[in-house]
Amino acid sequence: MSEIIECVPNISEGRNKEVIEEIIENLKKRDVKLLDYSSDTDHNRTVITFAGDITKVKQGAVQVARDAVRLIDLRHHKGTHPRMGAIDVIPFIPISGITMKECVELSREVAREIAEDLNLPIYLYAESATRESRKALPSIRKGEFEGFSEKIKNPDWVPDFGPSEIHPSAGVTAVGAREFLIAYNINLNTKDINIGKKISRSIRESSGGLQYVQAKEMYLEDKGCVQISMNILNYKKAPIYRAFEIVKMEASRYGVNIIESELIGLMPMRAVLESFAFYIQLPELTEQQILETKINE
Amino acid sequence: MSEIIECVPNISEGRNKEVIEEIIENLKKRDVKLLDYSSDTDHNRTVITFAGDITKVKQGAVQVARDAVRLIDLRHHKGTHPRMGAIDVIPFIPISGITMKECVELSREVAREIAEDLNLPIYLYAESATRESRKALPSIRKGEFEGFSEKIKNPDWVPDFGPSEIHPSAGVTAVGAREFLIAYNINLNTKDINIGKKISRSIRESSGGLQYVQAKEMYLEDKGCVQISMNILNYKKAPIYRAFEIVKMEASRYGVNIIESELIGLMPMRAVLESFAFYIQLPELTEQQILETKINE
Numbered sequence: 001m002s003e004i005i006e007c008v009p010n011i012s013e014g015r016n017k018e019v020i021e022e023i024i025e026n027l028k029k030r031d032v033k034l035l036d037y038s039s040d041t042d043h044n045r046t047v048i049t050f051a052g053d054i055t056k057v058k059q060g061a062v063q064v065a066r067d068a069v070r071l072i073d074l075r076h077h078k079g080t081h082p083r084m085g086a087i088d089v090i091p092f093i094p095i096s097g098i099t100m101k102e103c104v105e106l107s108r109e110v111a112r113e114i115a116e117d118l119n120l121p122i123y124l125y126a127e128s129a130t131r132e133s134r135k136a137l138p139s140i141r142k143g144e145f146e147g148f149s150e151k152i153k154n155p156d157w158v159p160d161f162g163p164s165e166i167h168p169s170a171g172v173t174a175v176g177a178r179e180f181l182i183a184y185n186i187n188l189n190t191k192d193i194n195i196g197k198k199i200s201r202s203i204r205e206s207s208g209g210l211q212y213v214q215a216k217e218m219y220l221e222d223k224g225c226v227q228i229s230m231n232i233l234n235y236k237k238a239p240i241y242r243a244f245e246i247v248k249m250e251a252s253r254y255g256v257n258i259i260e261s262e263l264i265g266l267m268p269m270r271a272v273l274e275s276f277a278f279y280i281q282l283p284e285l286t287e288q289q290i291l292e293t294k295i296n297e
Numbered sequence: 298m299s300e301i302i303e304c305v306p307n308i309s310e311g312r313n314k315e316v317i318e319e320i321i322e323n324l325k326k327r328d329v330k331l332l333d334y335s336s337d338t339d340h341n342r343t344v345i346t347f348a349g350d351i352t353k354v355k356q357g358a359v360q361v362a363r364d365a366v367r368l369i370d371l372r373h374h375k376g377t378h379p380r381m382g383a384i385d386v387i388p389f390i391p392i393s394g395i396t397m398k399e400c401v402e403l404s405r406e407v408a409r410e411i412a413e414d415l416n417l418p419i420y421l422y423a424e425s426a427t428r429e430s431r432k433a434l435p436s437i438r439k440g441e442f443e444g445f446s447e448k449i450k451n452p453d454w455v456p457d458f459g460p461s462e463i464h465p466s467a468g469v470t471a472v473g474a475r476e477f478l479i480a481y482n483i484n485l486n487t488k489d490i491n492i493g494k495k496i497s498r499s500i501r502e503s504s505g506g507l508q509y510v511q512a513k514e515m516y517l518e519d520k521g522c523v524q525i526s527m528n529i530l531n532y533k534k535a536p537i538y539r540a541f542e543i544v545k546m547e548a549s550r551y552g553v554n555i556i557e558s559e560l561i562g563l564m565p566m567r568a569v570l571e572s573f574a575f576y577i578q579l580p581e582l583t584e585q586q587i588l589e590t591k592i593n594e
Contacts, residue, residue: 004592035591051592095588180588244577260578266588269566276573280541281557287589291392291477291563294332295301295348296593 002297003097005057005106006035006180008049010088011068012077014039020046023067032060035266044079045088051095054102058110061090065114069170074145084141084148086170087114091126092177095268096287103177104128111175115162121152121172122161128176130160137174145171182232182271183264184240186247190256193219196226202250203228203243210246212238225259235268241275269293299594300350300394302403303332303477304358307385308343308365309374311336317343320364329357332563341376342385348392351403355410358387362411362470370466371442381438381445383467384411388423389474392565393584400474401425408472412459418449418469419458425473427457434471442468479529479568480561481537483544484522487553490514493523499547500525500540507543509535522556532565538572566590 013019020039023046028034032052039046050060065087072086090110092103104127111122129135133156143151148166151157158164159172166172188196196217201207204215212234220227228247232238248258269287277285287293310316317336320343325331329349336343347357362384369383387407389400401424408419426432430453440448445463448454455461456469463469485493493514498504501512509531517524525544529535545555566584574582584590 004589006588033592035588051588095592240577258578260580263579263582263586265586266591267586269587269589272569272573272582272587275577276569279576280537280572281555282560283557285560285569289560289562289564290566290569291303291332291348292301292566292584292590292593294563295330295392296589 003053004051004095005054005098005103006049006051006093006095007032007057007061007090008047008093009061009064009068009090011046011048011064011072012044012074012079012083012086012088013068013072014044014046014079015041019071022071023064024048026063026067027060030056030060030063032056040081042079043081044077045081045083054098054106057092058106061092061110062113062117065090065110065120065173066118069118069120069167073169074171075169077145082138082141082144084143084145084171085120085167085173087173088141089125089137089174090176093180094177095180096270100127100177100179107175107177111161114173114175115159118167118170120162120167120170121159121164123172123174124160124176125174126176126178140174148172179234179236180268180271182235182240182267184230184232184243184261185264186228186230186244186261187220187223187259188226188228188251188256189259190226190254191219191224192254193217193226195251195254195256196228198254199247199250200228203230203246210238210243213243235271235274239274239278240271241278244275301348301392302351302354302395302400303346303348303390303392304329304354304387305344305346305390306358306361306365306387307380308345308361308369309341309371309376309380309383309385310365310369311341311343311376312338316368319368320361321345323360323364324357327353327357327360329353337378339376340378341374342378342380351395351399354389355403355407358389358407359410359414362387362407362417363415366415366417366464366467371468372466374442379435379438379441381440381442381468382417382464382470384470385438386422386434386471387473390477391474392477393567397424397474397476404472404474408458411470411472412456415464415467417459417464417467418456418461420454420469420471421457421473422471423473423475431457437471445469476531476533477565477568479532479537479564481527481529481540481558482561483525483527483541483558484517484520484556485525485548485553486556487523487551488516488521489551490516490523492548492551492553493525495551496544496547497525500527500543507535507540510540532568532571536571536575537568538575541572
């Protein structure tokens with residue numbers, strides 16, 4: 001199977017089209033597969049998604065970092081989304097033909113390279129984190145750009161690479177490897193938000209439910225029903241079928257049924273195969289058994 | 298999505314490696330994607346599987362037909378599998394980015410070309426059939442090579458293309474478009490073949506069960522259990538989950554459970570998505586939502 005890594009750099013510019021286009025155009029020249037990019041003007045932030053093999057993804061990530069640091073000045077930046085760097089975060093996600101360990105290694109190489117080239121402090125996060133307190137992005141990001149001149153002096157927040165002072169205009173950056181995140185919603189045939197509350201509490205990790213699952217209930221005005229909105233942070237350890245079946249089971253306690261579920265954005269084939277194999281009791285189903293995989297080999 | 302057709306020519310040679318290799322090597326030169334080829338010496342037959350876009354698949358199919366007619370002489374052919382031609386049958390299967398109608402058109406073009414080039418009588422079969430009696434391959438093939446000198450004189454068996462007499466050494470050929478066939482087995486925790494008999498009777502089309510499903514029960518010596526062995530001839534109309542759930546339901550009547558199921562060979566991604574979407578109640582799931590599809594676009 002061919003080696004595929006996904007990379008989803010978040011840059012702190014969501015309004016200035018010229019800057020965004022320049023960054024995208026330079027990335028395209030790196031021969032990666034641009035899958036998506038979307039800017040949010042409220043957040044003042046752009047999320048770029050691209051893929052390729054190790055070499056190309058590495059070059060692409062370094063290219064985006066260089067351009068972001070050159071073109072974005074956080075001293076003049078306002079937006080609703082928390083941020084600490086011009087290039088705020090660079091996650092690497094193993095898709096196929098590559099292990100998480102290799103993606104961690106890749107993230108370290110990219111971190112080292114951009115730290116040296118750009119004189120930029122880097123924190124390794126998620127699977128690449130060097131200490132527990134750096135696993136979660138929000139805990140690194142706390143204080144944001146404005147607070148980091150002080151935070152970085154704290155011995156607990158010595159960067160993993162780069163200088164121990166922030167880049168004057170570009171702040172600091174988090175780089176790391178993580179699993180693919182699946183955004184998955186389930187609509188219930190109830191208008192009772194309290195039932196939704198009980199169900200989301202039963203499924204989410206933070207209330208003692210399933211590990212790697214974030215969940216919150218919400219009322220959908222247009223559809224007139226309650227939705228359980230989930231993020232599956234590790235679909236290998238918390239497969240989709242398990243989230244679905246637990247929500248279904250908990251809902252049945254209140255006489256509530258599932259109307260339908262919805263997947264937001266792209267899904268790795270592995271996540272589909274895993275749940276499909278569960279339902280029809282296949283001991284295993286590999287991507288090599290999928291016709292299109294063989295054809296694209 | 299890129300246009301992909303699968304083609305699975307069956308040639309009446311499964312023993313002479315030189316002949317088989319020459320046919321395979323010439324096919325490879327046609328820039329198609331060779332997915333598999335397997336020879337059976339008892340059957341004295343080789344099944345070749347390749348894929349590509351319309352232009353390439355057409356050239357590949359014509360190439361195999363030409364070489365088979367040139368290299369295989371049915372006057373000296375013995376084997377357990379019924380056959381009527383050196384190139385016995387050429388099915389075209391729509392995989393992605395192409396309709397069944399377009400594959401029927403493709404099959405007609407290939408049929409016309411090889412009929413004229415090789416002076417070979419061609420019967421259109423399956424979705425390409427020009428009359429009901431030519432839909433099923435066994436009904437065309439009846440009488441085999443040896444009986445066809447007579448059969449072809451019958452007005453009911455005037456070929457769709459080519460001369461009304463058999464090719465002296467290569468006989469006649471069936472060409473047509475059909476759906477992808479899924480070979481799918483389910484193992485039951487029983488040793489009672491009579492229970493298997495009742496279940497296979499309830500699922501298969503020929504006993505009044507599910508359309509497009511062939512099924513037979515068999516006892517697996519090595520595993521010590523009964524297996525329901527199925528061919529799903531049209532996975533779009535008879536999705537995998539439906540076959541699985543009916544077998545499960547019928548088995549439960551006898552207190553029998555499913556141990557596991559198994560898929561033989563390659564599966565189109567569409568077939569997996571369809572059954573996965575059923576189980577987690579997704580109204581729809583397209584190949585465009587699969588990360589790998591986007592990456593390979």
